[in-house]
Amino acid sequence: MKSKSSHFPPVIILCEPQMGENIGASARAMANFGLEELRLVTPRDGWPNEKAFSNAGHAKHILDSVKVFQTTEDAVKDLHYVYATTARSRNLAKPVLGPVQCAKQCLAAEHFHHKSGILFGRERWGLNNDEIGQSDAIVTLPVVEQFASLNIAQAVMVLAYEWRKQSLEEDDWVPFQAPEKSAPATKSEINGFFEHLEGALDDIEFYKPLEKKPVMVQNIRALFHRAQLTQQDVRTLRGIVRAFIRGKRE
């Protein structure tokens, strides 16, 4: 797993956020996925905001370096590319991107040391047309039409996640491997277990009617083959068979 070194992950800009909780949760989402810079445009309850800090989890470093601006125009001044998130279609001739495309464009910009920012609107009514007008493109999420209204921090989460995922290059990225199972059993170890089990089942006349034995054996073997048995598994299974053969200890 390798991550691109990122000098300019996109800036997150919350326009007139009302609830401190959402500011904090946005910061937490940013930290989860490696975003760093949060800007606020005239937050309703001023700044700093206690509720933001109590909802930020371990992301207090992001809140500590928040920058506050009086207007959205000020907040995007130093940026090269601005994306406006909105759930509703607007009558503006702007490209409309999904989160994946937005993330890819931000990464492409980084490549040239250009800075991108993503605007998020007010809890009640989103971004205004001026704000969208200042943006290079609209970003929208694949929501169900009747339930298009997103919590701000949730929208930040999805875009941050998608940026991170794209920056890791792989859709099938996983951050940790399952611990190594013990060494896989060899075929002869597995067959040794099969013979052990099948012999024991013969002894207790398990296969009834006897002409079905071949298909029963085949199914049982298939089941254990699917489990990709380790050497430890084979020892355990043979222990179980031995225990059943012996029955209750004296």
Add this chain to the structure above:
Amino acid sequence: MKSKSSHFPPVIILCEPQMGENIGASARAMANFGLEELRLVTPRDGWPNEKAFSNAGHAKHILDSVKVFQTTEDAVKDLHYVYATTARSRNLAKPVLGPVQCAKQCLAAEHFHHKSGILFGRERWGLNNDEIGQSDAIVTLPVVEQFASLNIAQAVMVLAYEWRKQSLEEDDWVPFQAPEKSAPATKSEINGFFEHLEGALDDIEFYKPLEKKPVMVQNIRALFHRAQLTQQDVRTLRGIVRAFIRGKRE
């Protein structure tokens, strides 16, 4: 953008959620992306919960049909595939998936009218090893390692988003090959077999020394979980256990 008609979008299962706000925000995230069924395992503050409703936005229909269970085992009984979300590596030999792979597997299961569910853990410490042990795979998000702790509703959001996105990407959609296996066993069928086997092993005093029983049980269960047992497999295995208990026919 068209969506496949989906009969069985994955069920979301919150294990012992503490905060009503998170339950509500999870429901809202589900509605945003077309998930429908929410289950709760012993929510701390009982059910229904006022804060859940006030945080659900337009997703009250999801809260209205919430089902509450006493144990996680009960909550997954009717499911064919269960995914456990966790940020930390666990010492369990389970496949580890990212959100895309999880979404694709859920969609593949739907294709065969099989039900999937995704488990989310407690705010403070996530899922326990038993819960993960009952799952077919671990799902994890591409978080930054130092900031791996996710808000539950945020984690629900990302998995719901990815499920929705994958379900809309029909062009990329490669249906899995029809399995040659018979129908997969449900979790309650698998657990029925485990109880049967473990009871029989208790009777013959297999677990020696007794303090190693929990880890032995866990390993045996993991082995059989890896086999993705079918209903036929469970019948066969229970037949074997019965035969061993009975011993040689007269």
